[in-house]
Amino acid sequence: MQIEPFRLERWLAEVEVDADVMLAESGVRPLSADRFDTDPGELGYVIPTAGDSTFRAEIGDHHGRSADETLFTCGTQEANFLALLALADTHVVVVTPTYGSFTGLAESLCDVTRVPLEEPDWKLDPDAVASALRPDTDLVVVVNPNNPTGRYHGEETMRAVYERCADNGTYLLCDEVYRLLSPDPIAPVSSFGRYGISTGGVSKSFGLAGLRFGWLCASRGVLAAAENWKDYTTIAPPKFGQHVAEQAFDRRAELLAENREHVADNRAAVEASLDAHGLAWSAPDCGVNALVEVPPGFAGGYSFCRSLVTEESVVLAPGEAFDRPEWFRIGFGLHREELEEGLSRIEAFLARHS
Structure with missing residues (x-):
């Protein structure tokens, strides 16, 4: 590869x-560690390795998914990495400009079509995404709110993109790591239906990048494939990261x-x-x-x-x-x-x- x-x-x-x-x-300036309880007890593996089931149920519920449809990862970066490894086989559509790992990793795995946002307003056109779809398109990737432009595509736009993907049997992966910085966040893409996948974490919106803690929310089939790959990457999320992230989410x-x-x-x-x-x-x-x-x-x-x-x-x-x-x-x-x-x-x- x-x-x-x-x-x-x-x-x-x-x-x-x-x-x-x-x-x-x-990301947002980092928060001080003294604002949290920083003693997670023994520093063994997180068991189960998908993450604490109660906390996964909480994160899953926030994304329209169950605990069994939620996987904890070492940052949003790993969540995105696992989703691409699980799904990218033949063809991926990536909305650009975007965070470089999406184009770099996708192009190492399969054919990639880039769909640019419309300048000067950096708007996402669902029809442009639809035009890029092929019968064998595995995945469409969107970062929303967008990195690097900081533009937030509204729920009507994202649902329109999802519907075009679902009609084609294509998954829609949305990196939503900045989503909670909006005072009125739209519904997560994972809550839209079977083909919706959301990734996120505490690095950006919460100002806790050093925890390296994120999540992947998707259908059980996607989660199973991602878990299979995770056994070859980090196995389990960081125990310290999970311990503090749970406190941060409770105090969100x-x-x-x-x-x-x-x-x-x-x-x-x-x-x-x-x-x-x-x-x-x-x-x-x-x-x-x-x-x-x-x-x-x-x-x-x-x-x-x-x-x-x-x-x-x-x-x-x-x-x-x-x-x-x-x-x-x-x-x-x-x-x-x-x-x-x-x-x-x-x-x-x-x-x-x-």
Whole structure:
């Protein structure tokens, strides 16, 4: 099996360790461990290896599924990985721009058709997805709210995509890791019916990336295939991660309200800074990411981002990592003082290069 390098992760591995400000981070600023009970008892395997059955029932119910239709994973990344390994055999449709693991992994497994969001509003057209379907299409993949644009496709749109997939006998996988940052989240795709699959976790919306805890909610047949692959990956979810994630989910009303307010304030600061320099962006309506146009005078996202990190020690994500070289991705979920410092340095950089 051959797989392309994960461009975003290779870029971050190169530049983030020595940089002062990380504006390519795609989650909410991390919560302090002292807000939780951090003693899970003995550090053995989680038994059963799918995850604690009571907690799985709670997560499953939230997604229109049962405990037996819910699998705990090491982050949303593993949930997506297992879903693709379980289902991608002949042909996959991926809505782009998207998180790079979907295109990279899918293309290592089977034929892939990319369906771009409609610019400049980054809208998802269900008919465009339908046109990409083949009789042998195994899976359609959507990230909603979208990463990297931060646009949230409404429930009517997602149900229309689901209906076209179901009519074709095709599964719809939706990465919903940012979903709970919306004050009014739409129903999870897994609740739409047999062909709906939802993945998520506590890394992004909850600000708990270090727990490496996620989930996959789908029909029992899909779960069985995913569990078969999981026996060859991590076997069980992390016990520490499950212990703290359960507390966070129980306190989700409090924690998510806090995080939503934090993100809204930071979004306003980014918008004001970009407006002051006349830079267009994807106008995110959920999540902590946005695409921003590369200013004139630079060959593309890599050129701009490399110059910025060299001169100002600020990390952004080049658009080439999302097959959009004329853009770069900014993340605005970090601590406010870090965001303000980063924006100040970007403004100084732009002033020198205007």
